Amino acid sequence: MREILEPNHRFTLPSDSEMAILSHILRHKGSAQPDIVQATDLSQQTVSRLVNSLLDRGAVQLAGRIPNGRRGQPRLKLEIAPGYAYALGVALMTDAMSVVLMDFAGQVVDYQHIEMPKMTRPAVFSRLKDSVSTFLHRHPSAQDRLFGVGIGISGYCLDGRARYNPPAALDDWAKVDIDQLFTDALGLPAWVENDGNAAAIGESLLGVGRRYANFVYMFIAAGIGGGVISNQRLLRGVHGNGGEIGLMLPRNMFELPTLETLLASVRDHGIQVSSISEMLAQFDATWPGVDAWIGRAREPLSRIASSIAALLDPEAIVLGGRLPPELSAKIIPMIELYDDARREEPRPLPRLLVSETQVDACAIGAAMLPLEKQFFASMV
Known part of the structure; x- marks a missing residue:
């Protein structure tokens, strides 16, 4: 198992097989173990063992029973546990910024859209820190389980990672390591993606x-x-x-x-x-x-x-x-x-x-970036 130490909470990151299970459950809004076995290359015994581990860690939860359509006992339904982890999503636009707080199940917990006369770094980070403070005051349970921040920005990627060439209104964000700027500002791991790619990830997982x-x-x-x-x-x-x-x-x-x-x-x-x-x-x-x-x-x-x-x-x-x-x-x-x-x-x-996807496509996709990268990357 991989572990990552965050400012307020130690997460045990899933193995590739656990990622496949989590991805299946998220994408299908809940699932039973036999369906997971059928959708993956994992044996019934492996799925059972890994599901029990995910239950013990609080990443998934039981959510009633699914009728099997035949005689016999209904199957136990597994769902993503919303409160296991949270992520922030930030959409940097030419005239505004959107900020989303998302739970582990991909649900928008809080949202702010902020019109910005100037999209400079000081202006963005000042308003962003206010938004994050407001979110955590409204939702204190997210304080110790805030995993990371994703950023969606318009423009072309220059290095295949975090340096972008955005429109003129976003000059302050051009040709710099955007992920490191956000990590320094918020003290969280950060991932950045082109706005269209971020929105596509959100649509793939949630739409x-x-x-x-x-x-x-x-x-x-x-x-x-x-x-x-x-x-x-x-x-x-x-x-x-x-x-x-x-x-x-x-x-x-x-x-x-x-x-x-x-x-x-x-x-x-x-x-x-x-x-x-x-x-x-x-x-x-x-x-x-x-x-x-x-x-x-x-x-x-x-x-x-x-x-x-x-x-x-x-x-x-x-x-x-x-x-x-x-x-x-x-x-x-x-x-x-x-x-x-x-x-x-x-x-x-x-x-x-x-x-x-509702509310704000880029911000939602950006919020999914930290979760997709570390928990849901092995799609099935």
């Missing part, structure tokens, strides 16, 4: 990924990016920049389908909003300028989605990021997946789906 092992997440915010989930694992690429779907569009040939261009469109049609955050807080899908933006977004999004379908052949393409769900629902019917319609049975195409 669409519970039904689809292979999908591409389209992250639409001030820019457009994404993340690729292959066999329930994030496909990061050699340099950590897998899923940069916005780069599929030839430069200067299309208006990018982003929330920046949506903001400009609704402003041009008389809606008085000063920022993306303000627009999203008041958003109405019937605003003038919304349908015009969707009309312009149709071709670039169709090109991106068709390229994804042709290159990766996923089960699903998920629209998310900071995109309001009601807007995603209006966009999806407009997207065309190009196909040659050969004979009477065309090739299978991916489903187009609205993201199922």
